[in-house]
Amino acid sequence: MSVSNKLILITNDDGIGAKGIKKLIDVAMQLGEVIVVAPASPMSGMSHAISVKDELGIATYQNGYNISQYICFGTPVDCIKIATTKILKRNPDIILSGINHGLNSAASVFYSGTMAAALEGALKGIPSIAFSLDDFSPDADFELSGKIAEKIITDIINNGLPEGIALNVNIPVTSFDKLNGIKIARQAKGYWQEKFIESKEDNEVKYYSVEGEFINLEPDATDTDEWAIKNNYVSVVPVPVDLTSYVYFNELKKRAIFNGKTF
Amino acid sequence: MSVSNKLILITNDDGIGAKGIKKLIDVAMQLGEVIVVAPASPMSGMSHAISVKDELGIATYQNGYNISQYICFGTPVDCIKIATTKILKRNPDIILSGINHGLNSAASVFYSGTMAAALEGALKGIPSIAFSLDDFSPDADFELSGKIAEKIITDIINNGLPEGIALNVNIPVTSFDKLNGIKIARQAKGYWQEKFIESKEDNEVKYYSVEGEFINLEPDATDTDEWAIKNNYVSVVPVPVDLTSYVYFNELKKRAIFNGKTF
Numbered sequence: 001m002s003v004s005n006k007l008i009l010i011t012n013d014d015g016i017g018a019k020g021i022k023k024l025i026d027v028a029m030q031l032g033e034v035i036v037v038a039p040a041s042p043m044s045g046m047s048h049a050i051s052v053k054d055e056l057g058i059a060t061y062q063n064g065y066n067i068s069q070y071i072c073f074g075t076p077v078d079c080i081k082i083a084t085t086k087i088l089k090r091n092p093d094i095i096l097s098g099i100n101h102g103l104n105s106a107a108s109v110f111y112s113g114t115m116a117a118a119l120e121g122a123l124k125g126i127p128s129i130a131f132s133l134d135d136f137s138p139d140a141d142f143e144l145s146g147k148i149a150e151k152i153i154t155d156i157i158n159n160g161l162p163e164g165i166a167l168n169v170n171i172p173v174t175s176f177d178k179l180n181g182i183k184i185a186r187q188a189k190g191y192w193q194e195k196f197i198e199s200k201e202d203n204e205v206k207y208y209s210v211e212g213e214f215i216n217l218e219p220d221a222t223d224t225d226e227w228a229i230k231n232n233y234v235s236v237v238p239v240p241v242d243l244t245s246y247v248y249f250n251e252l253k254k255r256a257i258f259n260g261k262t263f
Numbered sequence: 264m265s266v267s268n269k270l271i272l273i274t275n276d277d278g279i280g281a282k283g284i285k286k287l288i289d290v291a292m293q294l295g296e297v298i299v300v301a302p303a304s305p306m307s308g309m310s311h312a313i314s315v316k317d318e319l320g321i322a323t324y325q326n327g328y329n330i331s332q333y334i335c336f337g338t339p340v341d342c343i344k345i346a347t348t349k350i351l352k353r354n355p356d357i358i359l360s361g362i363n364h365g366l367n368s369a370a371s372v373f374y375s376g377t378m379a380a381a382l383e384g385a386l387k388g389i390p391s392i393a394f395s396l397d398d399f400s401p402d403a404d405f406e407l408s409g410k411i412a413e414k415i416i417t418d419i420i421n422n423g424l425p426e427g428i429a430l431n432v433n434i435p436v437t438s439f440d441k442l443n444g445i446k447i448a449r450q451a452k453g454y455w456q457e458k459f460i461e462s463k464e465d466n467e468v469k470y471y472s473v474e475g476e477f478i479n480l481e482p483d484a485t486d487t488d489e490w491a492i493k494n495n496y497v498s499v500v501p502v503p504v505d506l507t508s509y510v511y512f513n514e515l516k517k518r519a520i521f522n523g524k525t526f
Contacts, residue, residue, distance in 0.1 A: 048310035048373040055462055055470040073468070077374075082471065086459040107386055109506050110311040110379070111340075123370055123454040155520045162511040164452070183523040184516040186507040189427070191386040196349040199318055205336070207318040208345065233523060238515055240508035243372050244449040245501040248425040252501055253447045257418045260446040260496060 006032030006157055009092035009121075011079040013043040013100065013113030016061055016071055020099035023142035024131065025065060027150045028096060031157065035092070036061070036069040037083035039076060039113075044102070046075045048116040056082060076117035084124055094157060095121035098131035098169075099145045101138065105170045105225040105235060106188040106214060115239070118166040123241045127161040129153065133171045134229060145171045148182065148234050168237040172229045185235040188224035190216040269295030269420055272355035272384075274342040276306040276363065276376030279324055279334055283362035286405035287394065288328060290413045291359060294420065298355070299324070299332040300346040302339060302376075307365070309338045311379040319345060339380035347387055357420060358384035361394035361432075362408050364401065368433045368488040368498060369451040369477060378431055378502070385429040386504045390419050392430045397492060407442065408434045411497050415445070431500040435492045448498040451487035453479040 008028045012021040016038035028034045037058075057073035070087060072079045076097065084091060097117040104112040114130045121128030129152060133145045148171055161167065172179070193215050196208040216226050225235035252258055271291045275284040279301035291297045300321075320336035333350060335342045339360065347354060360380040367375040377393045384391030392415060396408045411434055424430065431450075435442070456478050459471035479489050491498035515521055 042316075045313045045315035046310075047312045047379070049312040050308045050310075050374055051473075052308035053305075055472050056459070057468040057470050059468045081457050081473075082459055085457050086471065107504070110382065110386070110504075111313055116310070116373070119373065123373070125454075151520060155518065159518065162508075162514065165508050165511055181523040182521055184512060184521045186509075186512070187505050189505065191388075194344050194348050196319065196345055205320040205322045207320050208349065209318050210314075210344075236515070236521060237506075238508040238511050239506045240510070241370070241373075242450050242452065243500075243502045243506070245425075245428050245503035246449075247503070248428055248501050249447060249449070251425065252499070255418065255422065257414060258445055258447045258499060260444040 004032045006093040008032045008034045009083055009088065009095045010034060010036045011038045011076055011097050011117045013039065013046060013076045015039050015042045018101060019139060020101050020133065020142055023146045024096050024099050024149060027146050027153065029067065031153055034067045035088065036067065037072055037079045037087060039079060040071045040073050043075050043113045045111050046113040047111050048077050048119065049075045051075060051078050058082060076113040077120045080117050080120040091126055094153065095126050095128040096153065099142055099149065100132035101140055102132065102136040103134045103170050103229065104130065104132040104168060105229060107191050109168055109187060109239060115168055119239065119241060122164055122166040125163065127156055128166045129156060129169060130166065131169045131171065134173050144174065144176055144179065147176060164241045165238045168239050170225055170229055170235045172232050174232050178232055180232045182234040182236060183228045185225040185228045185237055186223055187237050188216055188226035189218050190214055267295045269356040270353065271295045271297045272346055272351065272358045273297060273299045274301045274339055274360050274380045276302065276309060276339045278302050278305045281364060282402060283364050283396065283405055286409045287359050287362050287412060290409050290416065292330065294416055297330045298351065299330065300335055300342045300350060302342060303334045303336050306338050306376045308374050309376040310374050311340050311382065312338045314338060314341050321345060339376040340383045343380050343383040354389055357416065358389050358391040359416065362405055362412065363395035364403055365395060365399040366397045366433050366492065367393065367395040367431060368492060370454050372431055372450060372502060381429040382502065382504060385427055388426065390424040392416065392419060392432060394432045394434065396434045397436050407437065407439055410439060411445065427504045428501045431502050433488055433492055433498045435495050437495050441495055443495045445497040445499060446491045448488040448491045448500055449486055450500050451479055451489035452481050453477055
């Protein structure tokens with residue numbers, strides 16, 4: 001099936017059986033040699049968590065595709081670690097994560113296992129892309145997402161990515177005709193505001209269910225990922241593996257306490 | 264015990280019973296009103312994970328301190344979320360996370376639950392600091408760390424932090440006399456290289472234990488957190504909640520595929 005000698009590693013955080021990863025496999029099989037290492041069960045909200053306490057289990061997986069697939073009984077980041085260290089003979093040329101059932105725009109970049117897998121790839125110097133669709137449902141329609149993914153993956157295979165950068169791609173629910181295009185955007189300023197609802201009390205432990213709502217602190221800004229998605233653009237945020245804030249670096253350096261001298 | 268009306272929220276990722284959080288409580292009780300909401304059990308390597316699938320349990324906790332303490336049966340980020348949303352009547356003036364048993368410098372910023380708790384605070388607009396000591400042992404000596412924490416917390420209470428920035432503070436194992444000072448540093452470039460060792464095979468699942476080693480890609484650079492710690496400085500990396508990489512933003516924008524037009 002391969003049309004190039006590119007080695008493409010695929011993972012996700014919804015689990016190896018999710019519809020979104022199947023679309024990504026379909027697309028990638030047209031572009032190179034594909035290997036899948038993905039979680040056995042849904043790992044949404046696992047962020048960059050790793051299995052430090054437990055042993056990590058791996059098994060082969062078959063579902064009709066004529067490619068190597070592995071189930072990993074761990075997190076998305078565990079998948080990237082064991083794939084690049086133990087399963088693959090050489091580093092993949094590109095890592096694809098998703099397609100996630102649900103957006104990972106704005107502050108969700110922190111909670112997303114989909115994005116964390118891409119960042120783990122970037123930490124190891126591998127061009128990596130996370131894809132997410134604005135539809136949580138298990139049977140979401142990934143047709144448009146597949147077309148977008150193919151275009152972006154092809155561009156990155158041909159033109160590369162700056163070192164230490166992973167792409168956070170978020171796709172609106174729309175038709176190909178109504179899509180306005182693909183836009184580099186910045187992470188919208190905002191946060192998830194939770195509401196905890198007490199459900200029961202048992203043995204002096206109070207249990208709460210949680211609902212969350214994203215608070216966009218700059219709904220009028222037109223250069224954010226949130227704006228792009230709401231206006232039928234695919235948003236692409238470049239996310240660095242260097243998490244130093246250089247904006248306030250020199251300002252903070254000037255404070256007496258941080259001047260590096262004995263006090 | 265309080266010497267100011269500052270409200271100080273404390274959490275960690277080693278669990279509420281760890282020695283490191285007790286030192287942070289001791290220090291903070293001299294600086295304001297303290298409330299503790301911390302995980303029931305060790306949560307190292309949980310990063311920014313949240314309990315999305317399960318209900319979150321909370322119980323009060325007593326260990327001799329005359330302050331409000333809560334055990335949270337979730338992750339460090341869960342602790343910040345339920346503390347700021349459900350437990351506290353108003354936002355804390357400052358959030359302290361740690362003192363972690365073990366460094367969270369360089370790429371460890373991605374895996375650290377200690378740092379994630381601070382970033383969750385910063386997302387909600389609260390000045391937040393993560394403290395970590397270069398000693399994994401449960402009975403590590405936190406005397407120097409306590410003195411450092413007091414100085415940094417006092418400075419941040421008095422002078423604030425830029426919005427959207429959390430501090431990642433890493434402390435070397437040394438004496439107060441030999442410490443060279445506190446330094447604003449940047450995250451060293453590097454990654455964790457794992458070694459997976461097969462331990463058993465059971466029902467077609469292969470199990471692996473894992474060992475990791477940090478690969479510092481710039482061991483000679485003198486402005487990194489890794490260099491600072493190795494040279495008896497406390498390193499302080501400002502970490503942003505805006506994870507957009509602005510360095511390559513305009514470069515990527517120029518690519519035809521990302522120009523925002525219909526294709």
